[in-house]
Amino acid sequence: MSSVSLWLIYFHMFEEFFGLTAKPFGKTPDPGFLYESAQHGEALARLEYAVEEKELSLLVGEIGSGKTTLSRALIDRIGDARPVILLINPRLTPTQLLRSIASGLGIQPARFRNELLDQIHTKLFELYEAGREPVLIIDEAQLIPTKSTFDEIRLLTNFQLDDQNLLSVLLIGQPELETRLERAHYAPLRQRIGMRYRLGPLTLNETVNYIEHRIRVAGGSRNPFTEDAVRAMHAISGGIPRVLNTLATTALLDAFGDDAETIDVSRISAAAREHRLREVPPKDERIDHVHG
Ligand SMILES: Nc1ncnc2c1ncn2[C@@H]1O[C@H](COP(=O)(O)OP(=O)(O)O)[C@@H](O)[C@H]1O
Ligand SMILES: [Mg+2]
Structure with missing residues (x-):
């Protein structure tokens, strides 16, 4: 079997595991995923x-x-x-x-x-x-x-x-x-x-909402990222959605591979290293939980 089809099977299992029906953090500029910050x-x-x-x-x-x-x-x-x-x-x-x-x-x-x-x-x-x-x-x-x-x-x-x-x-x-x-x-x-x-970039609060929004649009019912993981993603990405997507996808696949149901900050660090992204310490900033 080609590595492409293996990857597809892997991805389908991953989507099922997290209750997702579509790739939540794809690379394409799909307006269906638009989060209106x-x-x-x-x-x-x-x-x-x-x-x-x-x-x-x-x-x-x-x-x-x-x-x-x-x-x-x-x-x-x-x-x-x-x-x-x-x-x-x-x-x-x-x-x-x-x-x-x-x-x-x-x-x-x-x-x-x-x-x-x-x-x-x-x-x-x-x-x-x-x-x-x-x-x-x-x-x-x-x-x-x-x-x-x-x-x-x-x-x-x-x-x-x-x-x-x-x-x-x-x-x-x-x-x-x-x-x-x-x-x-x-x-x-x-x-x-x-x-x-x-x-400009997304704020920390917007980053939380962005991640939840994309998971919801992809059919997911729960956000597997811990609050500290999201803080780390925001710091490393500087609030740039494309970098958030890269980190999120890698961390999700990594968690799936380990049968882990939540994604903590260590998986974000690992994803950052994999993509040669500089690890920036998160600021001590409050997250206001506004769920829409
Ligand atoms: N407001 C947003 N809502 C949902 N996804 C976004 C948003 N902004 C950027 N993205 C995602 O981030 C990635 C990069 O976005 P893109 O529009 O290609 O950026 P740019 O054209 O500025 O380089 C894409 O995967 C896109 O879907
Ligand atoms: Mg562009």
Whole structure:
């Protein structure tokens, strides 16, 4: 049997053992698992509003803080109301960017920039008339190679009719994206940003709720992590969900392997060592138990 299928059997047993029906701490940005911390909730509400207002918006946060998950939740909320063009690898020249957008709009992209712009323009007017202005979401926007591509994005936001924008644009990226846009020659783009949100880490209380939330969504009925284990996870991860997930998954598998029903701080330490994460001592902070 391949190691993959062995792993799957192992995982199914693990899920049964903890009463879970799905992987509680998967790596994918699945919006079904979205925990609306104060920040994630506010970011999502503001993004929704910015999209509706057809603004240019900016969402930044550290790696693993939940940006992509939020974008997927946003796309779910937009539903079929408006077409969404999602670019997840924006290492694109201006012309490549326009081609991707044209494709995203269902157009067979022309060869040259001017024709592409004509095509996109025509399509945007059509969609505007139908009340279905598209939403352009660019994830990992810090990877955009040159200012010329950003200029092209800015020019797209210039398309207007009756003082109305024809397109909502959301730029998502790591904090260096915001730093880059601070540079003087990015001022014209920066001045167009109507909404910006900086996503920070989860607090200790939110970390408790985050873990309980994901277990509940995965069908689990009890939280196997002790309070000290959660404190350790929060300290080691710095409140970054992706790191919490890594620690939680490793510790859960480890506990299952030992037939242990609770996960204490020693298993979190072991998981941290396995992933070469620095062990940070937890702060002496109170946990307010608010169960929802
Ligand atoms: N608010 C949240 N609720 C549930 N899961 C989250 C949340 N924020 C992040 N995650 C999880 O953490 C991991 C990293 O999130 P992701 O959205 O990919 O981060 P980023 O895009 O900022 O690097 C994913 O597994 C994601 O499901
Ligand atoms: Mg991401």
